[in-house]
Structures are given as structure tokens and as C-alpha cells.
Amino acid sequence: MQYVISDTDRIFEDCSWEGSRSAYEIHPDGKPYHTFRTPTVLVDGKNLTFRRCSFANTAGPGKIVGQALALYLDGDGIHLEDCVMTGHQDTLFMAPLPPKEIQKDGFLGPKQLTPRTDRTFTFKNCRIEGGVDFVFGGATAFFEDCTFVSNEPGFVFAPSTPEHVKTGFVCRRCRFERAEGVEDDSCYLARPWRNFAKVRLEDCYMDAHIHPQGFHDWNKTEARKTVVFEEYGSYGPGADKADRPDWVTFR
Numbered sequence: 001m002q003y004v005i006s007d008t009d010r011i012f013e014d015c016s017w018e019g020s021r022s023a024y025e026i027h028p029d030g031k032p033y034h035t036f037r038t039p040t041v042l043v044d045g046k047n048l049t050f051r052r053c054s055f056a057n058t059a060g061p062g063k064i065v066g067q068a069l070a071l072y073l074d075g076d077g078i079h080l081e082d083c084v085m086t087g088h089q090d091t092l093f094m095a096p097l098p099p100k101e102i103q104k105d106g107f108l109g110p111k112q113l114t115p116r117t118d119r120t121f122t123f124k125n126c127r128i129e130g131g132v133d134f135v136f137g138g139a140t141a142f143f144e145d146c147t148f149v150s151n152e153p154g155f156v157f158a159p160s161t162p163e164h165v166k167t168g169f170v171c172r173r174c175r176f177e178r179a180e181g182v183e184d185d186s187c188y189l190a191r192p193w194r195n196f197a198k199v200r201l202e203d204c205y206m207d208a209h210i211h212p213q214g215f216h217d218w219n220k221t222e223a224r225k226t227v228v229f230e231e232y233g234s235y236g237p238g239a240d241k242a243d244r245p246d247w248v249t250f251r
Contacts, residue, residue: 002019002021002039002040002041002042003017003019003040003041003042004041004042004044004110005041005042005043005044005045005048006044006045007045007048008045008046008047008048009046009047009048010045010047010048010049011048011049011050011051012048012049012050012051012053013050013051013052013053014051014052014053015050015053015054016053016054016056017040017041017053017054017055017056018040018054018056018057018058019039019040019041019056019057019058019070020057020058020059020068021033021037021038021039021040021057021059021068022038022057022059022060022065022066022067022068023035023038023065023066023067023068024065024066025065031105031108032066032105034067034105034106034108034109035066035067035069035090035093035106035107035109036069036072036093036097036107036108036109036110036111036112037108037109037110038057038059038067038068038069038090039057039069039070039071039072039093040055040056040057040069040070040071041055041070041071041072042072042074042110043071043072043073043074043075043078044074044075044111045075045078046075046076046077047076047077047078048075048077048078048079049078049079049080049081050078050079050080050081050083051080051081051082051083052081052082052083053080053083053084054083054084054085054086055070055071055083055084055085055086056070056084056085056086056087057069057070057086057087057088057091058086058087059087059088060088061088061089061131061152062088062089062090062131062132062152062154065088066089067089067090068087068088068089068090069087069090069091069092069093070085070086070087070091070092071085071091071092071093072093072095072111073092073093073094073095073119073121073137073139074094074095074096074111074117074119075119076119078121078122079121079122079123079124080121080122080123080124080126081123081124081125081126082124082125082126083123083126083127084126084127084128084129085126085127085128085129085130086129086130087129087130087134088130088131088132088134088151088152089130089131089132089133089134089154090130090132090133090134090136091128091129091130091134091135092128092130092134092135092136092137093136093137094119094121094135094136094137094138094139094141095111095116095117095119095137095138095139096116096117096118096119096137096138096139096162097111097112097116097137097138097160098116098138098160098193098194099116099162116138116162118139118140118162118165119138119139119140120139120140120141120142121139121140121141121142122141122142122144123141123142123143123144123146124144124145124146125144125145125146126143126146126147127146127147127149128146128147128148128149129148129149129150129151129179130149130150130151130154130156131150131151131152131153131154132152132154132155133154133155133157133158133191133193134148134150134154134155134156135148135156135157135158135169136157136158136159136160136193137159137160137193138159138160138161138162138165138194139168139169140161140165140167140168140169140170141168141169141170142170142172143169143170143171143172143174144172144173144174145172145173145174146171146174146175147174147175147176147177148171148174148175148176148177149177149178149179150176150177150178150179150182150186150187150209151178151179151182152179152182153182153183153186153187154186154187154188155187155188155189155190155191155216156176156187156188156189156190157169157189157190157191157199158190158191158192158193158197159190159192159193159194159197159198159199160192160193160194160197161194161196161197161198162196163195163196163226165198166198167198167200168197168198168199168200168228169190169198169199169200170199170200170202171199171200171201171202171204172202172203172204173202173203173204174201174204174205175204175205176189176204176205176206176207176209176210176236176238177205177207178207178209182209183209184208184209185208185209185210185211185212186209186211187209187210187211188210188211188213188214188215188216189201189206189210189214189215189231190215190216190229191215191216191217191218192217192218192220192223192226192227193218195220195222195223195226195227196226196227196228197223197226197227197228197229198227198228198229199228199229199230200228200230200231200232201230201231201232201234202232202233203232203233203234203235204231204233204234204235204239205234205235205236205239206234206235206236206237206238206239207236207237207238208236208237208238209238210238210239211238212240212242212243212244213243213244213245214231214238214241214243214244214245214248215229215244215245215247215248217245217247224245224247225247227247228249229247229248229249230248230249230250230251231244231248231249231250232250232251233251
């Protein structure tokens with residue numbers, strides 16, 4: 001079941017939402033649901049705070065069911081604190097969508113034809129779990145003291161930061177951890193869903209599941225000239241920068 005939250009000036013506390021819709025399922029219109037019709041919760045309200053809430057999509061691993069969003073954020077003044085987001089592929093999407101889709105019906109969903117409005121979201125002490133590209137989108141997003149848990153090999157971030165936006169995803173004092181059974185060197189921190197993608201990591205802990213290269217270009221060599229991937233003060237067994245690409249910035 002899908003839930004839509006379009007409220008204004010509201011605080012949600014101790015709420016829980018769960019769904020299992022996935023991209024390969026067939027919609028009543030005869031087409032697959034694709035990515036952006038799968039979220040358990042779509043939030044497009046204004047000035048909303050979520051505290052101790054959970055959002056889950058239990059459809060299963062992406063290699064079996066495809067994309068399956070737990071939470072889709074597209075609104076103004078949205079803050080999450082002490083919340084949990086759980087899924088596999090594409091757990092958390094943060095608007096805006098990129099200007100154009102690459103594959104037909106790639107953006108099929110409630111926001112497909114809406115204006116691409118710049119968004120900013122904030123997260124504090126949240127836990128986000130997934131596998132492939134499980135935090136993605138074009139927003140400016142600030143994650144403070146959050147934990148990103150990889151539950152299968154894959155990529156944590158897949159940003160599509162618009163070219164004119166200076167800040168993409170920023171993580172401060174966050175932890176990159178793994179579920180039981182996830183092997184060493186099997187996960188990347190980020191790859192660019194679109195050129196000009198931006199990620200900055202500040203004083204973050206990285207377990208040994210993080211690949212020595214850390215970042216991937218998604219086989220888009222031209223993206224290396226436009227992405228802004230920054231890593232400052234990383235520590236832990238997955239933080240060795242010796243094999244990081246030369247298009248990643250360190251301090």
C-alpha cells in the first residue's frame with residue numbers, strides 16, 4: 001500500500017509505514033510500476049518533521065524485484081530525526097528528478113511531469129539500509145550522525161545533483177556499516193546517476209565492506225570532470241585513500 005503525506009506544518013512521531021511494491025510488478029495500466037510508483041511513502045508537504053518513524057519496503061533484493069522505494073521526499077522544510085528507512089535497491093529518493101529520463105517511462109509516477117524544484121532535506125541520527133543506489137536523487141541533503149547500512153553488494157549514494165546546485169549530499173560524523181554476510185570490498189560509497197553529482201563526507205567511519213576505490217564513475221568517464229566527490233577525515237578499515245580515484249578530493 002502507498003501512503004501520501006501532503007500535510008503542512010505538522011510533526012509525526014513514532015509512526016510506522018510498511019509496503020512491498022516493486023518495479024517489476026505490473027500496474028493496472030498494463031505497464032510495470034517502474035521505480036517512482038513503488039514508494040511506501042511519498043512526502044510532498046511543507047514544514048514537516050518526522051521523529052522516531054520507520055519507513056520500509058519489504059519487496060526484496062533488487063536483483064529479484066528491481067527498484068523498491070521505502071520513502072520518496074519532495075517538499076519544503078522536511079526534517080527527519082531518529083528515523084529508520086529500510087529497503088534494498090533505491091530505499092530513499094530525494095527530489096528533484098533529473099530533467100530528462102534516459103529510458104522510456106523511467107520517471108513514470110506522480111511527479112513525472114511536475115517542475116524540477118530544488119529541494120533541501122535534513123536528517124539527524126537516522127538509520128538507512130539498502131543495497132544498490134539506496135540513497136539517490138537531486139536534492140541537497142544534510143545527514144548528521146546517521147548510519148548507512150549496506151545489506152548487499154552495491155552503492156550507497158547515486159546523486160543527480162543539478163548543475164546549478166552547489167551542494168548535493170553531505171554526511172557529517174556518519175557511519176557506513178554492513179549487515180551480516182556482506183563481504184569486504186563489495187560496496188562503493190557513491191556513483192553519479194547524472195553528471196555534476198555531488199557528495200561530501202566529513203569525519204565518517206567506514207567498515208571494511210567499502211571498496212578500496214570508494215567511488216565509481218558508473219562507466220561514465222566524462223562524469224569524472226563534473227562530479228564533486230569529497231572525503232574529509234574518514235576513518236576505519238574502509239577509509240584508506242591509497243586506491244581512491246584521482247577525481248576524488250581529500251583533506
